[in-house]
Each structure stands twice: as C-alpha cells, then as structure tokens.
Amino acid sequence: MDTWTVKFTGKARKQKDKLPPAISSVLDLLYGEMEADGPERGNWPHYGRIVGKKDVYHCHLNKGKPRYVAVWKVMDRDIQLIEVRYVGTHENADYRRID
Numbered sequence: 001m002d003t004w005t006v007k008f009t010g011k012a013r014k015q016k017d018k019l020p021p022a023i024s025s026v027l028d029l030l031y032g033e034m035e036a037d038g039p040e041r042g043n044w045p046h047y048g049r050i051v052g053k054k055d056v057y058h059c060h061l062n063k064g065k066p067r068y069v070a071v072w073k074v075m076d077r078d079i080q081l082i083e084v085r086y087v088g089t090h091e092n093a094d095y096r097r098i099d
Contacts, residue, residue, distance in 0.1 A: 002080060011086075012084045018088075030059070047059040050095050057073075073085055
C-alpha cells in the first residue's frame with residue numbers, strides 16, 4: 001500500500017512547536033505511523049472517532065496531567081491525505097469546533 005501524506009494546519013504546526021520535547025517525540029511517532037499505515041490508529045490510547053464528525057479522529061499522546069491529544073482528519077482517501085487539526089492539552093481541545 002502507498003504511504004499517506006500527513007500535513008499540519010498552520011495552527012496545529014504552531015501548537016506542535018510549543019509542545020514539551022517528550023510529547024513532540026510521541027507526536028512524531030504517531031505521524032510516522034499515520035504516514036505508513038493510515039489514519040486508523042487503534043493501537044494508540046483512547047483512539048477513536050470524534051462523534052458527529054466525518055473522518056475526524058483523536059488519541060491521547062500521554063498519561064497523567066496535563067493530558068495531550070492529537071486530532072486529525074482524513075481529507076481525501078483516494079490520494080491518501082491526512083491533516084492534523086489540533087495538538088495540545090485535552091483541557092483546551094474543543095472538539096465541536098474541530099472540523
């Protein structure tokens with residue numbers, strides 16, 4: 001199977017740049033897995049679809065507090081494009097606004 005293209009929105013890129021180094025490393029691992037194997041990441045903690053959103057997923061990047069999450073959307077399955085929409089603390093994630 002071909003690899004997926006994973007991009008960050010401008011806002012998510014800025015959020016990534018502000019992450020603690022350990023969390024940024026975990027995000028890099030998730031990024032690599034999505035490139036290789038696609039958006040469905042059932043091997044990650046608390047992975048799931050965002051209810052009420054089409055092709056929008058999330059997972060936790062760590063345990064403990066503060067809890068960091070990543071949210072991504074499949075933009076196009078035919079050309080295999082994923083866009084990371086949010087990276088940051090669970091407390092600041094507004095899943096209703098992420099589309």
